[in-house]
Amino acid sequence: MIEALEASGTTEPLDRTFKQAAERWIEDKGRPTLITRQLELHVYPAWGERKLIEIKRADVRDLIRGLEGEVLPNRVLASLKSVFTHAVKQDWLEHSPADHVDKPKAEAARERVLAMDEIARVWRAAGLLGYPAGPWARVLMLTGQRRSEVAGMRWADVDLDAGTWTLTASHTKAKRAVLVPLPAAALAIIRDLPR
Structure with a gap:
């Protein structure tokens, strides 16, 4: 999809949406479907069609704070940081809005072993x-x-x-x-x- 948009010349870096950036990152890195599903469930509904350049650090914090659980907010934040870093490397953003956003929760180490x-x-x-x-x-x-x-x-x-x-x-x-x-x-x- 992204290649078709680029080939047609219809999508300038300033017009790129979060979803386009995420799809490019997934495509370039060959990320597993678990991360794709995570983005579909927790990020695309809020930001899918939003322009990358409109997303600010406060938006990242608000999205992460709205997620429940001990692990999920940290995993989504890690994915966001990767997507935004990739967008910076593609010259679609000047800087990542996820920079300097701390993990919301410390994860407890999993030590349980089955009997x-x-x-x-x-x-x-x-x-x-x-x-x-x-x-x-x-x-x-x-x-x-x-x-x-x-x-x-x-x-x-x-x-x-x-x-x-x-x-x-x-x-x-x-x-x-x-x-x-x-x-x-x-x-x-x-x-x-x-x-």
């Missing part, structure tokens, strides 16, 4: 779910990798003979490649998946 009986219940429940959620949940439990990493697993990254899964740098939070040894149970689940 053995809970693990067994989750395992059984995953078996009832069927494809794709059931195998995904079981591979998640067996590998200990992040949800987004398991959800983004590609056949090209799995070596069934060696029993390994290569997480490419573009698919990890740390932005570096990781070789994950796959336990026999995970390999069995992966082998049974449709290609």
Whole structure:
């Protein structure tokens, strides 16, 4: 969509909307659908068609303050900062209105670990779910990798003979490649998946 607008010459940097900037950032960075959904639910209704240059720091603060929960406001703020920084790099903005906006809430570290009986219940429940959620949940439990990493697993990254899964740098939070040894149970689940 953005390429078509640029090719037609109808969208000058001063006319760009927040949604256009966000879509460009998502397109350029290949961001996961979770962030797209987050923007659709919490940002586009307020700012989707608003011009980038009209959004001020106070608007960012107000939007973030209006979000509920311990984690969501921080995640949305992080996405906003990324979108605005990308817009600055594209010369669509002089500066980011999200600069110097602090996280509204400190997040408590997650330290909860499932007890053995809970693990067994989750395992059984995953078996009832069927494809794709059931195998995904079981591979998640067996590998200990992040949800987004398991959800983004590609056949090209799995070596069934060696029993390994290569997480490419573009698919990890740390932005570096990781070789994950796959336990026999995970390999069995992966082998049974449709290609």
